[in-house]
Amino acid sequence: MIDIQQVTKRYKNVAAVDEVSLTIRQGEVFGIIGYSGAGKSTLLRCLNLLERPTEGKVLIDGKDLTALSDNEVRKERQKIGMIFQHFHLISSKTVFDNVAFSLKAAGKTKEEIKKKVPKLLEMVGLSDRSGHYPAQLSGGQKQRVGIARALANDPKVLLCDEATSALDPTTTKSILQLLKKINETLGITIVLITHEMEVVQDICHRVAVMEDGKVVELGDIYDIFANPKTDLSKQFVQTVHSLELPERLLEGRKGPIVQVVFQGDSAEEAVISETLKQFNVNANILHGQISYIQDRALGTLIIELIGSRRDVQKAIDYITKQTSRLEVLADVA
Structure with a gap:
């Protein structure tokens, strides 16, 4: 055109x-x-x-x-x-x-x-x-x-x-x-x-x-x-999609803080709930939102994963496979 x-x-x-x-x-x-x-x-x-x-x-x-x-x-x-x-x-x-x-x-x-x-x-x-x-x-x-x-x-x-x-x-x-x-x-x-x-x-x-x-x-x-x-x-x-965390939320954390991006169908599925069922970890939700762009879901979630390093890593690997992108924002030893 x-x-x-x-x-x-x-x-x-x-x-x-x-x-x-x-x-x-x-x-x-x-x-x-x-x-x-x-x-x-x-x-x-x-x-x-x-x-x-x-x-x-x-x-x-x-x-x-x-x-x-x-x-x-x-x-x-x-x-x-x-x-x-x-x-x-x-x-x-x-x-x-x-x-x-x-x-x-x-x-x-x-x-x-x-x-x-x-x-x-x-x-x-x-x-x-x-x-x-x-x-x-x-x-x-x-x-x-x-x-x-x-x-x-x-x-x-x-x-x-x-x-x-x-x-x-x-x-x-x-x-x-x-x-x-x-x-x-x-x-x-x-x-x-x-x-x-x-x-x-x-x-x-x-x-x-x-x-x-x-x-x-x-x-x-x-x-x-x-x-x-x-x-x-x-x-x-x-x-439009600002997910910056206040510094105070990063203080005193017990586990790594990760940002997870969900696209399409994964944004409407219970990925985090399934993770908590399968692995010996707890999740603390710090921030999140879901938007619909061209009628397609786009979600972002920032969570703290609490558990042994081995179990947390398994959870991270699982979430990464099930979603579009996972980024570790802060790692707590």
Whole structure:
């Protein structure tokens, strides 16, 4: 669907995007995450040529946008909707007219606009706000207008540049649910830029982690959460799944402290209970949680294992075989 080939974007001697290559599949929600200055927003703007790459190619449905003239690019942009962090609504126009603006720009007739806008407003849950002005709307409602406007010309791709960063957590959830519904019902490919791993967890199928203009890790969202490879990915995962123990909990322990990661079916099985039945050890649970990512369970448990060193080692070996990963955080002789 979207094929990014060795894309670089330089500003003077600084590479904001540095030789990035990605393939984004038809109909998926693809996340690009990174801290400020990572190059993620610049990369997103290269996808619809709001920023022309210094080097490399951007292909959408096999068409190389970087080879097109400015007039041809403007036509292609009608197939690519974009949602912004700060909404970019026209304050002097009503909700209806803000959505109609995209249709007018595409040369649609008044009759076509009259039929299309109410359908779009219904889709985003704003049928009763058609005659309101942006100043009369909440932040979430403004973003829904932005989404309706982005969908006006039936795009194949929807680009979201920090679309929820200006919203409170509850409103963010509702906007993400709306985007998920749009993806599932319309089959639109969504590319979502964010610095919040919780946003990625809620909606994305795959994610690219960016740092200093480069993609440092790429993978299925579940795999990234279950087994992040880079330090940066681990930092992002920990913002959602923080299992750091207070120092006082590590004091005076009688046995090794282990962190166990359960994936899929193992997260829903009684692995620890079975361990205690089979081996002469006791377990002291210090911390734990279970999440569901793409409807798949991912659990983490931190426990102290108490018993003879021989029995504890047998228990550790057993748990390791039954689960995805076991790490000894602290060993007590």
